[in-house]
Amino acid sequence: MDLFTWKKDLDLGVSAMDREHRELVAAMNAIHALHAEGAPKAKVDAAFVRLMTLTKQHFADEEKHMVAIAFPGLKVHARIHADMLGKVAAHYQRFQKGDGYLPPEFFDFLVLWLGAHIQGIDRKYAEHRAPAKI
Ligand SMILES: [Fe+2]
Ligand SMILES: [Fe+2]
Numbered sequence: 477m478d479l480f481t482w483k484k485d486l487d488l489g490v491s492a493m494d495r496e497h498r499e500l501v502a503a504m505n506a507i508h509a510l511h512a513e514g515a516p517k518a519k520v521d522a523a524f525v526r527l528m529t530l531t532k533q534h535f536a537d538e539e540k541h542m543v544a545i546a547f548p549g550l551k552v553h554a555r556i557h558a559d560m561l562g563k564v565a566a567h568y569q570r571f572q573k574g575d576g577y578l579p580p581e582f583f584d585f586l587v588l589w590l591g592a593h594i595q596g597i598d599r600k601y602a603e604h605r606a607p608a609k610i
Contacts, residue, residue: 479508479583486594488602493541496534497594503527504586507578517576524568531564538598547601556597560589 480501487494507523535557542550567582 478505480504480587480590486590488594488598490541490602493534493538493598493602496530496537497598499530500527500534501590503530504590508583508586511578520576520578521572524571528561528564528568532561535561538601542601545601545604547604549600549604553597553601556593560593 482498482501486497486501488497503523503526507520507527510520510523535554539550539554539557542553547553563585567578567585571578571582
């Protein structure tokens, strides 16, 4: 079973960012599936590296988008991104040192990332771009 199922309400209406968010969800589900089926550590490692690469690219793209729309919350948002990259890197270091096991806390972190970050924090720039009509 997938770690996370894409729901329509995760779409922000910013097509490039929505596409990248879907890729991130797919990359997270790939790690989860490989880990659940007991794949060799090297395979899980490659999926983990792919998630980190996509994440770095996504955060950079998102920050560029926020600059382009003159989003006032950019600084705070960029700080949250930097903090998340640090947390992902720490999880990766622990994984590398270990025997290939990923603890439930790691997957909880991924789910929280999606739930809180995409639905909450990212939505702010989406709403800035397209304010709700009253
Ligand atoms: Fe995002
Ligand atoms: Fe973000």
